Amino acid sequence: MPHSRWVAAFAVFSCFLQAPATSRSETTMAPFTLTALDGTSIAVPSAMADDFTVVCFLGTECPLARLYAPRLNELAEAFAPRNVRFVGIDSNCQDSAEDLQAFRDEFQLTFPVAKDAENVVADAFRAERMSEVFVLDSAMLVRYHGRIDDRYRPGVSRTVTNVRDDLRIALEELLAGKPVSVPETDVTGCLIGRVKHEQSNAKYTYCRDVARILQRNCVECHQEGEIGPFALTDYEEIVGWADMMVEVVDNGRMPPWHASPEHGAFANARTMSEADKQVLRDWVATGAPYGEAAELPAALPPAKAWNLEREPDLVVAMRDRPFVVPAEGTVEYQ
Ligand code: HEC
Numbered sequence: 001m002p003h004s005r006w007v008a009a010f011a012v013f014s015c016f017l018q019a020p021a022t023s024r025s026e027t028t029m030a031p032f033t034l035t036a037l038d039g040t041s042i043a044v045p046s047a048m049a050d051d052f053t054v055v056c057f058l059g060t061e062c063p064l065a066r067l068y069a070p071r072l073n074e075l076a077e078a079f080a081p082r083n084v085r086f087v088g089i090d091s092n093c094q095d096s097a098e099d100l101q102a103f104r105d106e107f108q109l110t111f112p113v114a115k116d117a118e119n120v121v122a123d124a125f126r127a128e129r130m131s132e133v134f135v136l137d138s139a140m141l142v143r144y145h146g147r148i149d150d151r152y153r154p155g156v157s158r159t160v161t162n163v164r165d166d167l168r169i170a171l172e173e174l175l176a177g178k179p180v181s182v183p184e185t186d187v188t189g190c191l192i193g194r195v196k197h198e199q200s201n202a203k204y205t206y207c208r209d210v211a212r213i214l215q216r217n218c219v220e221c222h223q224e225g226e227i228g229p230f231a232l233t234d235y236e237e238i239v240g241w242a243d244m245m246v247e248v249v250d251n252g253r254m255p256p257w258h259a260s261p262e263h264g265a266f267a268n269a270r271t272m273s274e275a276d277k278q279v280l281r282d283w284v285a286t287g288a289p290y291g292e293a294a295e296l297p298a299a300l301p302p303a304k305a306w307n308l309e310r311e312p313d314l315v316v317a318m319r320d321r322p323f324v325v326p327a328e329g330t331v332e333y334q
Pocket residue numbers: 006007010011013014015062063190214217218219220221222227228229241244245248249253254255256270272
C-alpha cells in the first residue's frame with residue numbers, strides 16, 4: 001500500500017516508547033559475517049580495516065523504521081568517502097528476504113543489507129528495537145549505541161532546528177579523534193521480531209484463542225488494503241509482531257481510541273477488554289503457539305471502502321492540484 005500517505009495521516013499514533021537504557025557503549029562485540037541480499041558476504045570488522053562500521057537494525061514494516069530509511073541512506077552516502085561503512089541488518093522473523101529486497105529497492109538504499117536468520121546477531125548485540133544503531137571501531141569496540149537522532153518521538157516529529165543528530169555527531173567526533181560526547185542514547189522504534197519458542201505449559205493457542213481476539217480488536221485496520229502498516233491475519237506475520245503487540249496494547253496505543261472517558265460512553269468506542277488483553281499477554285509469554293488449524297475461525301470478509309453504517313452525507317473531492325510528498329518527514333494535516 002502507498003504507505004507514505006498514512007505516515008502523514010497517522011502520525012498521531014506514532015507514540016514509540018523509550019527503551020530502558022542498557023548501556024552497550026565501550027563493550028566489545030564478537031566479529032560476525034552475514035550474507036547480503038546480493039549473495040556477497042558482509043564481514044564485520046572488514047578485512048580492509050575500515051575506520052568505523054555502523055551496524056543498524058532495520059525493519060521493513062515498522063512505521064518508525066521506515067521513516068528513518070531515507071535518513072540512514074543520506075548518512076551512509078555522506079560518510080562513505082570518509083571510511084565509515086554502513087551495514088543494515090534485518091533480524092525480524094516476519095520479514096522475508098523478498099520483503100527486505102523490496103524495502104531496499106523502495107528506499108534505494110546504497111549500503112548492503114542482510115537477513116539475520118534466527119536473530120543471532122541481534123542476540124549477540126542485545127539489540128532490542130528496529131532503527132537501533134551501533135558504531136564499532138575496527139577492534140569491534142562499541143563507540144556509540146542508540147538512536148539515529150531524536151527526530152521522531154511519541155506522537156510528534158520535531159521541527160528540524162530542535163533535532164540532535166546523535167549518530168552524525170558521534171561519527172564527526174570519532175573522525176576528529178575526539179571522545180563521543182553522548183555515547184549512549186535511548187532507542188525508539190518497534191521491538192525486533194525474534195523467533196518464538198513454544199512452551200509446554202501454554203494455555204492459549206493462535207488457532208483457538210488469539211485469532212479471534214485479533215479479529216475482534218485489530219483486523220478492521222490490520223488487513224490487506226486497510227490503513228494498518230501490516231496485516232494481522234497470518235500466523236507467521238503475527239508471531240513476529242507478538243512482543244510489540246503486547247507493548248502497544250499495554251500502553252493503550254492500540255486499538256487507537258482517543259475519546260476521553262470523561263465525556264460519556266461512545267456507541268462505537270474502540271476498546272479492548274481486559275480479558276482479551278490478558279489472553280494475548282499469556283499467549284506471547286508462553287511462546288505464541290499455533291495450535292490446531294481445525295480450530296481457526298473463518299476469515300473476516302475483506303475490507304470495504306466505507307466502514308461506517310450510514311452512507312456519507314457529502315463527499316468532497318481532493319483538489320486537483322498536484323501535491324508533492326517529501327521523501328522524509330511528516331506532512332501536517334491540510
Ligand atoms: C483503527 C485502526 C487500527 C486498529 C483497530 C488497530 N490498529 Fe494497529 N495500527 C494502525 C495504524 C494506522 C498504525 C500505524 C501507525 C503509524 O504509522 O505510526 C498501526 C500500528 C501498529 C503497530 C506498529 C507499532 C506502532 O505503534 O506504530 C502495532 C504493533 C499495532 N498497530 C498493533 C495493533 C494491535 C495488536 C491491534 C489490536 C489490539 C491494533 N493494532 C488495532 C491502525 C489500527
